[in-house]
Amino acid sequence: MSDLPKTCHIMEVGPRDGLQIEPKVLTVEEKLRLIDGLEKAGFTEIEAGSFVNPKAVPQMANTPEVFAGITPKPGVLYRALWLNAKGLERAVATPNVAVDGVLHLTASEVFVKRNTNRSIAETFEQLPSWIELYRTHGIPVDSMGVMAAFGCNFEGNVPPQRVVDIIARTRDIIAEHGGALKYVNLADTMGWAVPDGIKRLCGMVQERWPELELKLHLHDTRGMAMANALAGLEAGVAKYDGSIAGLGGCPFAGHKGAAGNICSEDLAFMCAEMGIDTGLDLDALIEVAALAEELVGRTVPGKVMKGGSLERIRHAVAS
Amino acid sequence: MSDLPKTCHIMEVGPRDGLQIEPKVLTVEEKLRLIDGLEKAGFTEIEAGSFVNPKAVPQMANTPEVFAGITPKPGVLYRALWLNAKGLERAVATPNVAVDGVLHLTASEVFVKRNTNRSIAETFEQLPSWIELYRTHGIPVDSMGVMAAFGCNFEGNVPPQRVVDIIARTRDIIAEHGGALKYVNLADTMGWAVPDGIKRLCGMVQERWPELELKLHLHDTRGMAMANALAGLEAGVAKYDGSIAGLGGCPFAGHKGAAGNICSEDLAFMCAEMGIDTGLDLDALIEVAALAEELVGRTVPGKVMKGGSLERIRHAVAS
Numbered sequence: 001m002s003d004l005p006k007t008c009h010i011m012e013v014g015p016r017d018g019l020q021i022e023p024k025v026l027t028v029e030e031k032l033r034l035i036d037g038l039e040k041a042g043f044t045e046i047e048a049g050s051f052v053n054p055k056a057v058p059q060m061a062n063t064p065e066v067f068a069g070i071t072p073k074p075g076v077l078y079r080a081l082w083l084n085a086k087g088l089e090r091a092v093a094t095p096n097v098a099v100d101g102v103l104h105l106t107a108s109e110v111f112v113k114r115n116t117n118r119s120i121a122e123t124f125e126q127l128p129s130w131i132e133l134y135r136t137h138g139i140p141v142d143s144m145g146v147m148a149a150f151g152c153n154f155e156g157n158v159p160p161q162r163v164v165d166i167i168a169r170t171r172d173i174i175a176e177h178g179g180a181l182k183y184v185n186l187a188d189t190m191g192w193a194v195p196d197g198i199k200r201l202c203g204m205v206q207e208r209w210p211e212l213e214l215k216l217h218l219h220d221t222r223g224m225a226m227a228n229a230l231a232g233l234e235a236g237v238a239k240y241d242g243s244i245a246g247l248g249g250c251p252f253a254g255h256k257g258a259a260g261n262i263c264s265e266d267l268a269f270m271c272a273e274m275g276i277d278t279g280l281d282l283d284a285l286i287e288v289a290a291l292a293e294e295l296v297g298r299t300v301p302g303k304v305m306k307g308g309s310l311e312r313i314r315h316a317v318a319s
Numbered sequence: 320m321s322d323l324p325k326t327c328h329i330m331e332v333g334p335r336d337g338l339q340i341e342p343k344v345l346t347v348e349e350k351l352r353l354i355d356g357l358e359k360a361g362f363t364e365i366e367a368g369s370f371v372n373p374k375a376v377p378q379m380a381n382t383p384e385v386f387a388g389i390t391p392k393p394g395v396l397y398r399a400l401w402l403n404a405k406g407l408e409r410a411v412a413t414p415n416v417a418v419d420g421v422l423h424l425t426a427s428e429v430f431v432k433r434n435t436n437r438s439i440a441e442t443f444e445q446l447p448s449w450i451e452l453y454r455t456h457g458i459p460v461d462s463m464g465v466m467a468a469f470g471c472n473f474e475g476n477v478p479p480q481r482v483v484d485i486i487a488r489t490r491d492i493i494a495e496h497g498g499a500l501k502y503v504n505l506a507d508t509m510g511w512a513v514p515d516g517i518k519r520l521c522g523m524v525q526e527r528w529p530e531l532e533l534k535l536h537l538h539d540t541r542g543m544a545m546a547n548a549l550a551g552l553e554a555g556v557a558k559y560d561g562s563i564a565g566l567g568g569c570p571f572a573g574h575k576g577a578a579g580n581i582c583s584e585d586l587a588f589m590c591a592e593m594g595i596d597t598g599l600d601l602d603a604l605i606e607v608a609a610l611a612e613e614l615v616g617r618t619v620p621g622k623v624m625k626g627g628s629l630e631r632i633r634h635a636v637a638s
Contacts, residue, residue, distance in 0.1 A: 004515075110636075151629065156636040191626055194592040195549050196323070222629075223545055223585035223622030230514050230546040259622050266542035273513040299618075303542030303578050307510055310470065310541075317429075317475040 005238035007277045009045070010264055011215075012038050014292060015066070016047040016081055017261055018247030020059050022296050028065045030295050035066070037288030038244060039073050042280040043264075047241075050081035051090040063094075070096045083116070085133055092137050101134045101141035101179075103127055103170055107163050108152035111189075115147075124169060131177045143183040144170050145217070149201065151192025158192070160201040167205060167212075183213050185241070188228065191221025191259075195231035202235040215239035220246065220259035220301065229267055233276070242267050245289040246301030259301050265289050269304045272311075282309050324557035326596045329583055330364040330534075331357050333611060334385070335400055336580055337566025339369070339378050341615050347384045349614050354385070356607030357563060358392050361599040362583075366560075369400035370409040386415045402435070404452055411456050420453045420460035420498075422446055422489060426482050427471035430508075434466075443488060450496045462502040463489050464536070468520065470511025477511070479520040486524060486531075502532050504560070507547065510540020510578075514550035521554040534558035539565065539578035539620065548586055552595065561586050564608040565620030578620050584608050588623045591630075601628050 015031055015038075026034070031048070038046050048070065049063030063080065070078055077098040082088045091097045106112035109120055116123070131141050148155075149163050163186070171181040186201065202214055216232045218225040218240070229240060241261065248260025265285035268278045282304070289305040334350055334357075345353070350367070357365050367389065368382030382399065389397055396417040401407045410416045425431035428439055435442070450460050467474075468482050482505070490500040505520065521533055535551045537544040537559070548559060560580065567579025584604035587597045601623070608624040 153632055154636065156633045192629060194589055196593045220622060221626035222588055223582060223626075224589060226542055227545040227549040227589060230549055259626070263542060269541055270513055270543060270546060274515045303539060307540035307542075307578070310475075310511060313472055314475045317473070 003236055004233050004274060004276060005236060007238060007279075008233065008267075008271045009239045010043070010242045010267060010278055010280065011045040011047065011079065011239070012043040012244060012264055013047040013217075013241045013261060014038070014244040014247045014264065016050050016060070016079075017241070018243040018245075018292075019296075020050065020057055020248075022059060022247070024295075024297055025059050025061075026295055028062050028069055031062070031066045032069045034244075034288065034292060034295060035070060035078075037284070037291050039076055040281075041284035041288050042278075044075055044279065045077045045079060047079040047081065051087035051094075052081065052083055064090070067094045067096045072096050085130075088133060088137075099137070099139055100143055101139045102143040102145060102183075103130055103141060103174075104145050104147070105166050105170060106147040107158045107166055108148040108155045110154040111148050111152045114154060120166070124173070127170065127173045128177060131174065131179065141174055141177070141179050142181060143185070144181060145185040145187055147187045147189045148192075149186040150188045150197055151190065153190045160197070160204055163201055164204050164208065167209070171209070181212065183215065185215040185217055187217035188219055189217075191219045191224065193218070193228050194224055195227050198228045198231040199235045202232060202237055206236065213239065215241065217241040218262040219248070220262055223259065225259070225262035226266060226270065229262055229270070233271075233274075240267060244285070244302075245292040245305060246303075247292055247296065249301055263302045263304075265302060266304050269309070282311065322555055323552050323593060323595060324555060326557060326598075327552065327586075327590045328364070328558045329362070329561045329586060329597055329599065330366065330398065330558070331362040331563060331583055332366040332536075332560045332580060333357070333563040333566045333583065335366040335369050335379070335398075336560070337562035337564075337611075338615070339376055339567075341378060341566070343614075343616055344378050344380075345614055347381050347388055350381070350385045351388045353563075353607065353611060353614060354389060354397075356603070356610050358395055359600075360603035360607050361597075363394055363598065364396045364398060366398040366400065370406035370413075371400065371402055383409070383413050386413045389415045391415050404449075407452060407456075418456070418458055419462055420458045421462040421464060421502075422449055422460060422493075423464050423466070424485050424489060425466040426477045426485055427467040427474045429473040430467050430471045433473060439485070443492065446489065446492045447496060450493065450498065454496075460493055460496070460498050461500060462504070463500060464504040464506055466506045466508045467511075468505040469507045469516055470509065472509045472511075479516070479523055482520055483523050483527065486528070490528070500531065502534065504534040504536055506536035507538055508536075510538045510543065512537070512547050513543055514546050517547045517550040518554045521551060521556055525555065532558065534560065536560040537581040538567070539581055542578065544578070544581035545585060545589065548581055548589070552590075552593075559586060563604070563621075564611040564624060565622075566611055566615065568620055582621045582623075584621060585623050588628070601630065
C-alpha cells in the first residue's frame with residue numbers, strides 16, 4: 001500500500017449534510033457547541049450550514065444565526081452550501097462564511113431534473129452566469145462538485161465516462177471565462193459506489209488531468225463508505241468529506257438506522273492507524289461525536305466512539 | 320484491482336457468533352427459521368451453534384436441539400464451535416454437525432490466559448492431545464484459527480511475526496502427527512485490524528506458505544470491517560466469516576449500537592458489485608436479514624438491508 005498519501009484532509013460536513021434530515025432541529029446554541037467541539041478536535045474546514053429554502057429544509061433555517069454566532073478561529077474555514085443565486089447572495093452577505101467558487105453539477109439526468117428542474121444540458125447553460133455572479137463578488141471559480149457521480153436511485157448506473165465528460169466541459173467553460181478548475185468533489189450521493197468503481201473513476205480523472213485535486217464525498221447507505229475511502233486513499237485521493245458520528249442517516253420509521261455520511265472519526269482512525277496524518281485528535285473526535293449523539297438524541301452510526309481508541313488501550317497496557 | 324479473487328466464500332456465523340451476546344435468547348424454532356432462511360439465500364457453510372458451557376453462554380444452550388432440528392440440505396455444512404474436549408465430544412455425538420479438525424490458537428498472551436487459563440506455550444503443549452482426540456473420531460486436523468491475530472484490548476498490538484510463528488509451530492505439530500495444515504482463519508476478535516495490517520499479515524503468511532488457504536474473521540468494532548475485507552480481497556483472500564444483518568454487536572446500555580461481525584449481506588453486495596461471485600442471492604439475503612432483525616427485536620447494523628439492492632433499482636429503471 002505504498003501509494004497511500006502521507007496526509008489526508010477531512011472536511012467536516014456534520015453540521016450541514018449530517019443534520020439536514022434529522023427530525024430534531026438543533027438550536028443555534030446547540031450547533032455552536034457542536035462547531036466548537038469540531039474546532040477543538042482539529043478540523044480546519046467545517047461546513048456549518050446551508051442557504052437553501054428554509055421551508056424545504058427547516059433544519060438549516062437558522063444558518064445565518066449560526067454563522068453570526070461563530071467566533072472564527074485562525075486557520076479554520078467555515079463553509080456553506082447554496083444551490084441558487086439567492087443562496088449565494090445570502091452566503092456572501094453573512095459573516096464568517098468562507099465562500100468558495102464552486103459549481104454544482106449532477107451526473108444523473110433524472111436526479112438533476114427532480115432536484116433542480118433542469119437537465120444536465122440546461123445546467124451547463126447556466127454555468128457562465130454562475131461564474132459571472134461569483135465574479136461580481138470577487139470570487140474566482142476553481143472548484144466543482146459532481147453529485148450522483150457513481151450511480152443514481154432514479155436512473156441506475158452512471159457511466160464514469162459521463163462524469164469525465166462533465167468535468168471536461170465544466171473545465172472548458174471555466175477556462176473560457178479566464179479561470180482554472182483546480183478542485184473536483186466526486187459525490188456518491190446515493191451510496192452506489194463500490195471500491196473498484198472509485199478507483200476506476202478517480203483513475204480516469206487523474207490520468208486526464210493530473211493537476212486536478214480530487215475529493216470524495218461518500219455515503220454509507222450500503223455499508224461501503226470506509227471501503228470506498230480506502231479505495232480512494234489507495235488511488236491517491238487525499239481529501240474527503242466526513243460527518244461526525246456518521247450523522248446524515250435517516251432515523252425515520254421504515255429507514256431506522258439507515259446510514260449517513262462516512263463517519264469522520266472512523267475515517268480519521270483508519271488514517272491514523274495506517275500512518276496517514278489528518279491533523280485531528282481522536283480523543284477529541286470521540287468526545288464531540290458523543291456530543292453530536294446527545295444533541296440529536298438518537299443512537300448514531302459511529303463505531304470508534306463506541307469501540308474506543310486503540311491508542312488509549314496501548315497507553316493503558318504499557319503503563 | 321486485478322488481483323481480486325473471482326469467487327468469495329462467506330461462511331455464515333450469525334446463528335453462533337452473531338447471537339451469542341444477544342440479550343434475547345432465541346428459541347430452537349426461531350433459530351431453525353433463521354438457518355432455513357440462510358440456506359435459501361445460498362450459504363453452503365453455516366455455523367449453527369456452539370458446544371460451550373450453557374451457564375456461561377445461555378444463548379447457545381439449545382445448540383443440540385437446533386442441530387437435531389435441522390433437515391440437512393445437500394451441499395450445506397453445518398458448523399459448530401467447541402473450545403474443550405467435552406465440547407468436541409458433544410459435537411461429535413450430535414446429528415448434522417460437520418465436525419472439522421480445527422485447532423484454536425490465540426495470539427495474545429493476556430487474552431488466552433483470561434479466556435482459557437492457559438498461556439500460549441501451554442496451548443501448544445495441548446495440541447498433540449487435541450490431534451489425538453480428533454483422530455479417535457476419525458477426523459484429520461487440517462485447520463487452525465488464530466484469535467486476536469491483529470491486536471488485543473488486554474495486551475495491545477500483536478506483532479504479525481508472532482502470528483506467523485504460531486502458524487509455523489502449529490503446522491509443525493500437525494505434521495509431526497502425520498497431518499497437514501491447509502486452512503488458517505485469522506480472527507480480528509477485538510476489532511484492531513486496519514487495512515494495511517491485513518495486507519501485511521496475509522502477505523507474510525502467503526509468502527511463507529503459498530499452499531495455505533486463508534480466511535478472515537472480521538469484527539466491525541471500530542468501523543473497519545468492510546475496508547479490511549477489501550484489503551483481504553486485494554491480497555487474494557477469498558474466504559470470510561460473516562454475520563447476517565451484522566449481528567454480533569453489543570446492544571447493552573453503554574455499548575448500545577456497538578458493531579458486530581462483518582455483515583454478510585453487505586460483504587456479499589460489495590463482492591457482487593465488483594464482479595466477485597459469492598453464490599449468494601442478495602434479495603434472499605436482505606429477506607433473512609430482516610428476519611434476523613425481527614427475531615432479535617432490535618435495530619441491527621446491516622446497511623444494504625436498509626439501503627436496498629442496486630440490482631432491483633437497475634431492473635426497475637430499465638423497465
